Each structure stands twice: as C-alpha cells, then as structure tokens.
C-alpha cells in the first residue's frame with residue numbers, strides 16, 4: 317500500500333489550506349472529504365433551479381490576506397467585493413442605518429442622539445485598537461505560558477511587549493474588554509436602545525450566549541477584525557458564493573500536486589504504538605500516511621473517529637468538556653424579485669447592507685431566553701443579506717438569493733430531535749420577522765431551505781452545528797484552544813495534528829488555523845516553511 321506523507325481529513329477551507337501549504341513544500345498529500353462536494357461551511361450549493369446558495373457562511377472578511385496572496389487565490393478564481401453598512405428596522409416604522417461614510421453615519425446617529433453620535437468616534441477607535449492588537453497574532457501559534465521553549469518565550473515577550481505598548485489605561489481596558497459582556501461594553505458609549513441593539517448582534521452571532529453574558533464583547537471583535545482589500549472591519553461577498561473561497565484554495569492545492577478525494581468519509585484515525593498510521597474510510601478502504609491532519613472539529617476528531625484507548629483519559633475528558641453548543645440556524649431563500657422595505661427611502665444604499673429586525677436590548681435578551689428554554693427564538697435576531705444585489709452570478713437575471721442567519725436556534729428542541737413541524741415553525745418565525753417590514757416578501761418566495769444546527773451537523777459534521785467549531789470565549793481561546801497543553805496543533809498521538817476551527821485562532825472563514833497547523837507540521841518534519849509571515853498590523 318502506498319504511504320502518503322500526509323492525509324488531511326476534511327475539505328473545508330481550513331483542511332484545504334493546510335493541504336495546500338504542505339503540498340507546496342513538496343509533500344505527497346491527499347485530502348479526503350466525506351461529502352461529494354468540497355467546502356464544508358464555506359460552500360456554494362445549487363439546491364434550487366439556477367440559484368446558488370451560500371448555504372452556510374455567507375459573507376467574507378476574516379480570510380487572511382497573507383494566505384490570499386501566498387496561494388495566489390486571485391489566479392484561482394477568488395474575487396471578494398465589499399459591501400457596506402447595516403440597517404435595523406424598528407417596530408415604530410423608523411429604522412437606524414449604519415453607513416461607512418463617517419459624515420452620513422454621524423448625521424444618522426445624531427437623529428437619535430447627539431451624545432451617541434459624538435461617542436461613536438471613541439467607540440470606533442477603542443474597538444479598532446482591540447482589533448489591531450489581536451490581528452497581529454492570528455497567523456502565529458499561541459505560545460504556551462508554561463513552556464520554556466525559546467519559541468514560546470519569544471512569542472510571550474512579543475505579546476507582552478505589544479500589550480505594554482498600549483499604555484496603562486488601555487491595558488486595563490483590554491483585560492476588561494476580553495472578559496466583559498457586549499451589553500456592558502456598549503453601555504460605556506451609547507444611550508440609545510436601537511443603536512446598542514444594532515451593534516450588539518455581532519457579540520452573540522454563532523455563540524450560545526446572550527448580550528449580557530461575560531465574554532461577548534470579544535465575540536464582537538471577532539466580527540470586526542477582518543478586512544476586504546485592507547479596509548479593516550469591512551465585509552464582502554465572494555463572487556459565486558462562499559464556495560468560491562474553498563474552490564480557489566482547492567485549486568491552489570491541486571496545482572501544487574495534491575490529491576483530492578470526495579465521498580471518502582473517515583471512519584477511524586488509525587494508531588499503532590502511540591503513533592498514527594493513517595485512516596480507515598467508511599467504505600472499508602485504508603490509507604497510510606506518516607502524518608494525519610484533522611480539519612474536523614475537536615470532538616469529532618477525538619471522540620468519534622478515534623479509539624478511546626489511543627488517547628490519555630485526561631485529554632479525552634478535556635475534549636468532552638470543550639463547549640461547542642448549537643445556537644444558530646440558517647434560512648436560505650430563492651426570490652422571484654427584489655422585496656421592498658417601505659421604511660427605507662427608494663434607492664437607499666441600505667438595501668445592499670446587512671438587515672436586522674430587533675430594535676431593543678430587551679428583545680435581544682428575550683431571544684436568548686427562548687434558547688435557554690430549549691426552543692428557537694420566537695422573535696429571532698436575523699442577520700439578512702441579499703448577495704445577488706452585488707453578485708448577479710448566484711441567481712437568474714432579476715431574481716435574488718437571500719441569506720438569513722438566525723440567532724437563536726438550539727441543537728435539540730427541549731432535549732429532543734427536531735420534528736419536521738418544528739423545523740417549519742422555526743422557518744416561519746424567520747419569514748414572519750422579515751415580512752413585518754416587507755409586505756411583498758412572502759409572495760416572492762420560490763424556495764426556502766431551513767437549516768437547524770442538527771441539519772448543519774448532519775451535513776458537514778460540525779458537532780451541534782456550532783459555526784465556530786467551539787465557542788469563542790476567553791476560556792477557549794489562545795493557549796486554551798482547544799485544550800491546555802495541546803494548543804499548538806499537535807495532539808497526544810505522534811503524527812496526528814489538528815487544523816480546523818477548533819484550534820487557534822478559531823472559527824470563521826479565516827484559513828489561519830489551517831495555515832498555522834501546516835507551519836508547525838513542516839517544522840516537525842524539518843521541511844522548508846511555505847506559510848507566509850504575518851503582515852503585522854497594517
């Protein structure tokens with residue numbers, strides 16, 4: 317039997333990124349994927365006639381520019397176009413719009429409160445300072461604070477230095493920021509409920525926490541620290557849907573000589589004498605390799621695809637305790653035309669923005685109360701976009717694709733598997749929420765795909781459908797992600813590595829975990845490093 321240098325398990329964008337950098341170093345690499353298509357949660361799927369749905373992730377910003385350039389993703393077909401702003405519709409018929417243009421943004425905020433408009437500059441500067449602090453560590457391995465290895469000590473000194481450079485007050489602020497709730501953070505700047513509600517959404521997206529839960533201020537950061545073409549905090553649409561990100565990385569991998577196998581689900585990662593030997597596929601085939609790199613989440617890797625006896629009990633226990641709870645759903649809709657939102661002026665740029673339908677902090681928290689009670693939010697927080705306004709390749713001319721990301725949606729309903737009636741009721745809650753502000757919306761619906769965390773888990777194998785492969789709270793970040801002592805992409809089994817979103821710096825279409833893992837593997841194999849350096853703060 318042929319022995320590969322490396323097998324990468326899972327052709328999501330992180331698995332493909334790791335595979336591409338390993339192949340570029342001259343390794344003989346095969347990437348195996350259980351589905352008959354690639355991309356994992358960064359995918360474009362043709363689920364209805366001529367419509368292409370970004371049916372999991374839908375907007376792009378976090379993708380590291382260093383990786384984009386090193387893999388020359390533009391040459392492999394990736395094009396990301398920025399889009400702007402957001403709007404929150406209000407129950408009283410008004411709306412709050414958020415604009416890129418600072419003067420328009422100021423005027424709009426001042427319509428509600430001059431105090432808030434004046435505070436925005438400070439809010440923006442403070443939040444951006446935190447973004448710039450963390451951006452510098454995304455494409456590097458988190459140092460282990462208990463280690464005496466020179467590389468760990470060097471990195472700890474670098475982080476410490478950047479932290480001290482902030483100055484005394486900002487050091488205090490940074491610690492507070494990483495641990496406080498998004499509601500408390502916003503209270504320090506703003507007084508207007510709808511403005512706070514509008515900003516608070518980014519603190520709870522993909523997270524099984526509410527706006528008042530400690531740690532949610534950091535999650536907000538996770539949504540601001542990306543960029544499009546160097547514009548920090550901007551978001552964009554990948555032309556052709558989010559599958560274009562994965563396809564371009566796969567193309568770079570194949571151009572470097574890598575082999576991609578779909579419909580090749582891994583049943584077991586095989587181990588002999590504490591060292592991995594390869595994988596056994598669900599179809600009974602075995603593939604041998606010196607190194608196995610798992611892009612599956614940490615629970616699926618170690619608890620589902622490995623023999624209990626191949627792992628130390630204490631490590632398994634840590635993995636069992638890793639928090640990876642399902643809290644988000646998705647509704648993808650094919651539209652016969654463009655829905656109108658009468659609250660907005662005709663031709664408003666806000667049609668091209670993120671649309672939201674919860675206008676108070678009270679309603680945001682109530683939405684979380686439903687999740688705690690084991691059910692979906694009856695007044696859901698919906699992050700809705702219509703990518704076809706920017707990208708006509710995703711639907712026939714004059715028709716549209718609408719993506720609705722929904723918070724909160726539990727993995728199970730009151731402890732039981734979802735029934736089809738409950739799933740329909742969840743979809744209806746989302747559609748009704750939008751219809752409240754768009755009278756012609758329902759009549760335009762041609763097809764709707766309703767996805768609960770259970771569906772996401774069944775399709776792409778993420779435990780509980782947690783979009784980040786594990787919550788992004790301080791206890792699960794940096795040297796604690798996924799578990800203390802194993803945050804540097806290695807595992808207790810020799811030759812077995814992790815490269816998916818369960819490892820630093822976490823979830824989102826960022827490709828950093830895949831690249832970081834490849835760098836560590838190449839170092840262990842004493843091969844030249846193909847992974848680019850962090851650009852640093854630009």
Ligand SMILES: Cc1cc2nc3c(=O)[nH]c(=O)nc-3n(C[C@H](O)[C@H](O)[C@H](O)COP(=O)(O)OP(=O)(O)OC[C@H]3O[C@@H](n4cnc5c(N)ncnc54)[C@H](O)[C@@H]3O)c2cc1C
Nearest residue numbers: 326328329330350356357373374375582777817823824825
């Ligand atoms: C609904 C939803 C909306 C999101 N929205 C956004 C967004 O707009 N922007 C953003 O930046 N991020 C978003 N995210 C988060 C982001 O998409 C994910 O964090 C990221 O794509 C995960 O990438 P990954 O490569 O680490 O893992 P995955 O994409 O989960 O890839 C893992 C791969 O492993 C495969 N696999 C699993 N088990 C096996 C097995 N046994 N054998 C072989 N293959 C296997 C899976 O099929 C999959 O292809 C969203 C996620 C979801 C689910």
